[in-house]
Amino acid sequence: MNVHFVVHESFEAPGAYENWVRERGYEASYSRVYAGETLPRDADNIDLLVVLGGPQDPATTLEQCPHFNAAAECHLISQAINANKAVVGICLGSQLIGEALGAKFGHSPEKEIGKYAISLTAEGKANSKVAHFGDVLEVGHWHNDMPGLTDDAKILAMSEGCPRQIVEYSKLVYGFQCHMELTREVVELLIEASEPELNTLTDRRFVQQPAILRQHDWNEMNQKLFTFLDKLVIEYKAANA
Template sequence: MRVHFVVHEAFEAPGAFETWAKARGHAITHSRVYLGEPLPASAEDIDLLIVMGGPQSPATTKDECPHFDAAAECELISDCVKADRAVIGVCLGSQLIGNALGAPFEHSPEKEIGKFPIALTAAGVGHPMFQHFGATLDVGHWHNDMPGLTKDAVVIAYSAGCPRQIIEYAPLVYGFQCHMELTAQEIELLIAASEAEFPALTSHRFVQQPDALRANDYRAMNEKLFGFLDLLAAACRREAAMPTA
């Protein structure tokens, strides 16, 4: 499987997603846009596109952030969806999926930073891709916004602070507002990039301070993510094996 990552900032690394891809022997490529690396010209050489998070929003302009081109990323996402490629968006990436499919992002009711539970909806509990998650699962969070919903979107999971944590846009297209890819290493990168902001966030009920973030164990959620990714990879293989009209 050919896995391509779009990475917006060094401190929003692929984390457990890349751990999974390496462990499974998948071919891995990157567009580290913060280093000026280009996006793929098309979906042709991609089986799974993973669009990571970042401090930007889909509304961020190139004047505000020269290395971030929301329109170009939405076009790539759209190309992959039309070509029946698998697409995962994480945080900003999930919001870009919604925008690419005609459902603009929105502000989340609460800012969430830390490890807090998500609850699966009835659709999520019964979904074969997510049954191993259980009814609730503690996962990572680091966001202000949330993805939009298309008419066909299915909310798989929500949290007390955000009603859209995991969304199925299509059988191979998923938005994760939450951060199941976080590891201790990624947490250190995020803390270093945001440390000056924490003193002003003490009144937020879903924001953990750096010491609490470092004390969290992220391995269980990583394993649940690996299970989902294995199921998605199997679905990709079935899709590729289907005869074309």
């Protein structure tokens, strides 16, 4: 298995996804676009494409952020989907999946930063890849927006602050608005990059401050993510047997 990561910023690191790759003995490759690394020309050598988050949104232009090319990333995502690869998007990545499939991203009702519960929908409870999350699971959040929905998309989980937390676009393509990849190390990177903004958000219902963010244990969430990814790999191998 080759897992390719599209990384938009140094502080939006793969975290638990990278730990899972290492534990399973898979290969990892990277497009660290913030460092000038290019996207793959195609998805031929990719088994699982993971598109990470970032402070951008799909409408961000090259003039606004020269290292972020939304159209090129959507093209790569489309290539992966059309080639029957597995694709997972996190936060911005989930919104780019929707855009690649013709579904425009939207603004979330609430900004969410911290650890808050998501609830599985009826579709989620019936989905073999996420049913083990349980009816309610506390997960990481760090977002303003949410992915668009295609006609075939299924919302698997929602939160009090955002109605689209996990979206199944197909059996091999998933968007996570929530951040189940967070670890203590990644949270520290995010705090360092965002602390001035956090200081202006003390009145927000779903925004936690650094002292609280540093107290969280992310291990249970990470382990639930690992099981999801293991099940996704099984589905991918069966689809490409």
